[in-house]
Every structure is written in structure tokens, then in C-alpha cells.
Amino acid sequence: MPFNRGVDVAKRINELTAEVTRLNDLYYGAGDSPLPDADYDALKDELAALVAEHPELEPAGSPLGKVNAPAELTGPTVRHARPMLSLAKATSEEQIRTFCERFGGQVFRVSEKLDGLSLSVVYADGTLDYVATRGTGAVGELVTAKVRHVIPGLPAEIDAPGRVEVRGEAVMLRSVWSAYNEAHPARTLTNPRSGAAGTLVLKDPEAAAKARRLLRFFAFGADRDGAAVEVPAGFETVAQFVCADAAEVIDAVHAIGARRDGLDYDIDGAVVRLHEPAAFDAAGFNSAEPRGAIAFKYPPEEKLTTLLSVEWPVGKIGRVPPRAKVAPVFVGGVTVENITLHNPRLIRERDLRIGDTVAVVRRGDVIPFAGRSLPERRDGTETEIVPPAHCPSCGSELEVRGTGEERWCLNLQCPAQATRRLMHWASRQAADMEGVGDTWIEKLAEDGVLRNRSDFYDLTAEQLLGYERMGEVSARNMVDSIAASKGLGLRRALIGLAIPMASEGTAKRLCLAGYESIEDVAAATAEDLVAIRDIGPKAAESIVAFFARPEVRRELAALRERGVHLDVLPEDRPVDAAAADDSPLKGASVVITGAFTDPRSGAKISRPDVTRLVEQAAATTASSVSANTDYLLTGDNVGAAKTGKAEKLGVAVVEQDRLWRWLTEAGVI
Numbered sequence: 001m002p003f004n005r006g007v008d009v010a011k012r013i014n015e016l017t018a019e020v021t022r023l024n025d026l027y028y029g030a031g032d033s034p035l036p037d038a039d040y041d042a043l044k045d046e047l048a049a050l051v052a053e054h055p056e057l058e059p060a061g062s063p064l065g066k067v068n069a070p071a072e073l074t075g076p077t078v079r080h081a082r083p084m085l086s087l088a089k090a091t092s093e094e095q096i097r098t099f100c101e102r103f104g105g106q107v108f109r110v111s112e113k114l115d116g117l118s119l120s121v122v123y124a125d126g127t128l129d130y131v132a133t134r135g136t137g138a139v140g141e142l143v144t145a146k147v148r149h150v151i152p153g154l155p156a157e158i159d160a161p162g163r164v165e166v167r168g169e170a171v172m173l174r175s176v177w178s179a180y181n182e183a184h185p186a187r188t189l190t191n192p193r194s195g196a197a198g199t200l201v202l203k204d205p206e207a208a209a210k211a212r213r214l215l216r217f218f219a220f221g222a223d224r225d226g227a228a229v230e231v232p233a234g235f236e237t238v239a240q241f242v243c244a245d246a247a248e249v250i251d252a253v254h255a256i257g258a259r260r261d262g263l264d265y266d267i268d269g270a271v272v273r274l275h276e277p278a279a280f281d282a283a284g285f286n287s288a289e290p291r292g293a294i295a296f297k298y299p300p301e302e303k304l305t306t307l308l309s310v311e312w313p314v315g316k317i318g319r320v321p322p323r324a325k326v327a328p329v330f331v332g333g334v335t336v337e338n339i340t341l342h343n344p345r346l347i348r349e350r351d352l353r354i355g356d357t358v359a360v361v362r363r364g365d366v367i368p369f370a371g372r373s374l375p376e377r378r379d380g381t382e383t384e385i386v387p388p389a390h391c392p393s394c395g396s397e398l399e400v401r402g403t404g405e406e407r408w409c410l411n412l413q414c415p416a417q418a419t420r421r422l423m424h425w426a427s428r429q430a431a432d433m434e435g436v437g438d439t440w441i442e443k444l445a446e447d448g449v450l451r452n453r454s455d456f457y458d459l460t461a462e463q464l465l466g467y468e469r470m471g472e473v474s475a476r477n478m479v480d481s482i483a484a485s486k487g488l489g490l491r492r493a494l495i496g497l498a499i500p501m502a503s504e505g506t507a508k509r510l511c512l513a514g515y516e517s518i519e520d521v522a523a524a525t526a527e528d529l530v531a532i533r534d535i536g537p538k539a540a541e542s543i544v545a546f547f548a549r550p551e552v553r554r555e556l557a558a559l560r561e562r563g564v565h566l567d568v569l570p571e572d573r574p575v576d577a578a579a580a581d582d583s584p585l586k587g588a589s590v591v592i593t594g595a596f597t598d599p600r601s602g603a604k605i606s607r608p609d610v611t612r613l614v615e616q617a618a619a620t621t622a623s624s625v626s627a628n629t630d631y632l633l634t635g636d637n638v639g640a641a642k643t644g645k646a647e648k649l650g651v652a653v654v655e656q657d658r659l660w661r662w663l664t665e666a667g668v669i
Helices: 009-030 037-053 093-102 144-150 174-183 192-199 205-210 246-258 277-283 344-349 415-426 438-446 453-458 472-487 489-496 504-512 518-523 526-530 537-548 550-561 607-616 640-649 656-665
Strands: 077-079 088-090 108-114 117-124 127-133 139-141 163-171 216-224 227-229 240-243 267-274 293-297 302-311 323-331 334-340 357-361 369-373 399-401 406-408 589-593 620-622 631-634 652-655
Touching (some): 088 093, 093 246, 117 216, 127 144, 163 192, 174 192, 246 267, 267 277, 323 357, 334 369, 415 453, 453 550, 489 518, 518 537, 526 537, 537 550, 607 620, 631 640, 631 656, 652 656
Parallel strands (some): 088 293, 589 620
Antiparallel strands (some): 108 240, 117 127, 117 163, 216 227, 267 293, 323 334, 357 369
């Protein structure tokens, strides 16, 4: 709560001191982060502002001017050879310019500021000696045995004599965090940042490793016997830019921020520091911060707001998930008003209530969700969230399924399900009816004009002109868009059918496995499908059960009668192995980055389409560059992070002109 000038200043300073200290103890001591980062920063900023006005009121235990740390370290400790300090922060370009102007004529380095746990990794004559947390800045807690279990990629040996210290950040990848929470719904981790800190305070790291609660370590600096050196081979490093002046520094800060949503790990800012080690050391430091570095903080991805209401919409396959409205809040660069509450079990276990103060999380393109509530802020007016017993659309009794206690409507004739299925069929990843909006689908379904997917192809412009606010141009665009969608092919048809447990990847794998038509897939047995890579027994059984339904068979026949193409398209077929024999892509592991232009049409081509072409040429795609990567395939506007890592690991960088030649030689295009 912002400070009210009518409140006693000394009292407020003491309150803030106690709260910031408590939060430091929770995060750095117990791995728990009850407040979003932005709200923690706001409390500390308020305390700093009050103390600046009234320095005589600062208490002896003030957390200001110190490294963020727990009150005491509970495990074995070690004194750092050099203090591990916090960084001063900036939130505006002007603050960055001021910092750069302070060091006129110097070269700067800008790197990602990872949102994890700082570690010092020390080697003696090439062998790992110990790993320590930042701790108090001067003294760290030893966590060597723990990291051997939970950071499997940390090198046990390096090719360097003497005492080498590597500093960096231990993070939990977003994908690891999501997978862990999905597998442990009763013990979910609030966010990747807390997941990283909490993992290193666990008493049983071996159990954490077995549960796949693993971390990655990214190095940002190293020294040998006190002198700065390059980070040794074998370590992953953060993306870095070397800049000559403030303008280049600001461009680099924005470039890192632009890639933020596409990363598999959280960053909350960019670190700007003097590039030359001697200049950095000469700048010196104060009690808690080096003077030669500053951290630019991006807009927060987690903020507090009020949970206003909960709705239970019915999905295309009958799932009835909780969706909440919240008081508008700016988080992750956008204003959020609607969030997901995941499932009824998490609502119950997190004790979420209407009227609660909740932490809203938004990362990348992930649907914003409520990470947790703050019960201590309740005033007694909050109300319980009660899952429905009957379908909000058709009134059928809902079935409770799975560990998430999700509600499902089993009525295949449920109007809401039917409408959602129609919207999904018309969506871009399926039939791609660009001129058909969800509002019109809802209206036409409500009037009984659209009941099945095949009904789209019976619509006429004359029929649509009978509706208010439907003009001739809009009616013709809608009909033309529907007609153009008839050539969607097997892969996109499988996506559009919304088969339970069958993802877009499943549709692609069925095409690459050699299935020629929708009827071929419908005739497959569970045994046939399980034989395909990455299609498990449950997905196979779901596909077989879906196509066994008489109404599905009738709908496929109706689509065929209306000229809808349900056979595999050439671009979705498996590549001729003989044709690919001479292609460097055959059997290669590749990473794709940048923007691509189709050489056949000159139009932009999406990353998923490039991926599909490359996989047709018998390559395997991955999301990040590693020592196992054969090629980094690059389009336009490629950032320095992946190319720099490829260069460091000796991975060949292939520009799109050469890629198109390889795909042509392989017979893919």
C-alpha cells in the first residue's frame, strides 16, 4: 500500500523494513516468493524514498544499502574471494544514458538479466571445488552436493589451471516449470524464479532430480586467480552485445527485450556494464552495488489485482474450465482483464475466492493466470468459487475427471460445444476461413444455419444478406473465404476435427507416417497408431474412438460431397528417402531462427511451415542451439544470441538461400 503522508513516517519506515526483511528471508532462505517482483521493488523503493528524506529514522537492521539476502545462512558457508553484489536498477532510457555518460569513451557490454539464483562455481586446477550461493554478498552458502543432482549440465571439470571462478545464474526453464506443475498438481511451484530458489534449499535434491525438478546454469563472467578471463568451454552463456555508446546500449536493451517472450527462461531485465575488466574494477563499488554496472528492468510479468468474477465456458470437446475476470492490470506489456484459474482442484488448494487480491502472471503468449492469492489482504467480503454441477449451456450433469477435478459435459449435442467446434474448424490453423469471424459463427449457429462443419459450404451470399449489418462485400468475402478453404488437406482437417488428445503435432506425424486420406486414418487401429513415433496408447485410443462415432463418419462423407479436400497434400507427405540421400539435412539436428521468405512466391513464410519443410527433408528440429546441433538455419532479422552460441559451439550457420537450395535438391520444394 502506498504511503499516506498522514501516517507517522517512523512507523511506516519500520513497517517497510520488517516486510522487506521478511520477504528477503522467504525468497533467499526458503525459496518462496509470496509477492511479485514488481511489488517487492515498489516496497523497497518506498522505503528508500522515505529514508532519503529522513535518514535519521533508518533502523539498524535496514535492508537498504545491502545485498538482498536472508537474515542468516543455515548451512555450511564459504567467504567469496570477491563480493557478489546486487545491481542498481534503471527503469527509463534516461537513466541508462546518464549511466553511460558517467563513463564517456568507454565500451559497454549489455546482456540478459536472468531471473533466477546467483551462484559462484569454483574450480581448482580444472576440477570442481565448490558451488556457493550469493548469500550475504560476502559469504555464500555451499550447495555443491545439491547442484550435482539438480544442475546436470554443470561441468565437473574444465580445461584451465589455477583457481577459476565462474559466476552466473541458476534458472528453471519455463518448460521444466510447466511440466513439473502438470505432473505435481498438488505441489505446484508459483513461478520459475521461486522454483529455482526453492530447489536449492530442498533437503533431498536426489528426489528433486527424479521428479525432473532440474535447473540450468548460465554463466555471465569468470576470473582466474583474480584476473578476468573468458568463460571456460562447456558453460552456457547469456546473450551479450558489445556497444560503443549510449545509443547502441539502448538499442541492445530493446533487442533483448524483444526476444523476451520467445525464451524458455525468464529474464526481468538487461545488465549494462563496462566491457573492459580493468575499467569495471577501476569504477569500484559501494556497500551493495558495483558502480560499473546497472540493471534495466522491463515491465513486470506479474502484478497484483482483484479477482472480480468467474465464468465456466464450455469448450469444443466438452471441457468446462474456470475463466476469471479481474480488475484491469498492466502486466507483461499488456492490459489484462481475463485470466485462467487452471482447474477446480487448484482453485480449492490455493483457496482462491472472488474478491481476493491475486497475483496475475503473463509470460509470452501464455494465457494470463492467477499464480496465487494473498489471504492476508481479505476483509471478509470474499466469496467461495463453486464449480458448476450442470453444463452452463445444455444443463447436462457434468462429469468430474482427472487429478485437476475438471468438469466435462458429455452431451455431444451441447450447443456450446457445437459452436466451439465450428469456430475451431474455421480457425487459421485448420480451414483458415479468414473472412468468417467468431461473432458470425455464433449468430449462424444460434439460428440453426450452422450445425455441422459441412454446413459452412452450403452458405450463400444471398442467405447472409438477410442479416442486419451484413453488406454485399462482407457476404461475398465470407463465401469466398469458405470456398477457398476447401483445399485444406489431411493435416489441417485432422486439426480442425478437434480430436481429443490429438494435437497439431499428431496430425503432422500421421501425414509423415504415410496416411493418404482421412478415411485411411479412420480405418487405423490403436496398434497401427501406437507404432507411430510420439503417439501414445491414450491418444491412439482416443483417435480410434472418435472415428468410430457414426456422426463423425456422416460428417466426413458430407464434407467430401461438398468438395472439401481431405487427402494429404504434397507438402505434408514424407520425403522420398532416396531423394534426400544427397541432402545435408538428412539425419541432421537443426535449429530455425529469423524471418523467412518463400523463394517460390516471394511471400513471407511462417516458422512452422519452414519447420515442416525441413522435417520433410529428414531433419530433426530443436528449439535451442546445443553441442548436438548440426546446423543453425537463419532467415532475416536474426538476433546475436543464437548465432553467437552457434559460433562458440562450432555449429554451422546456414542462411536461407542455401537452405532453399538444399530443400530443392531434396525434392521438398
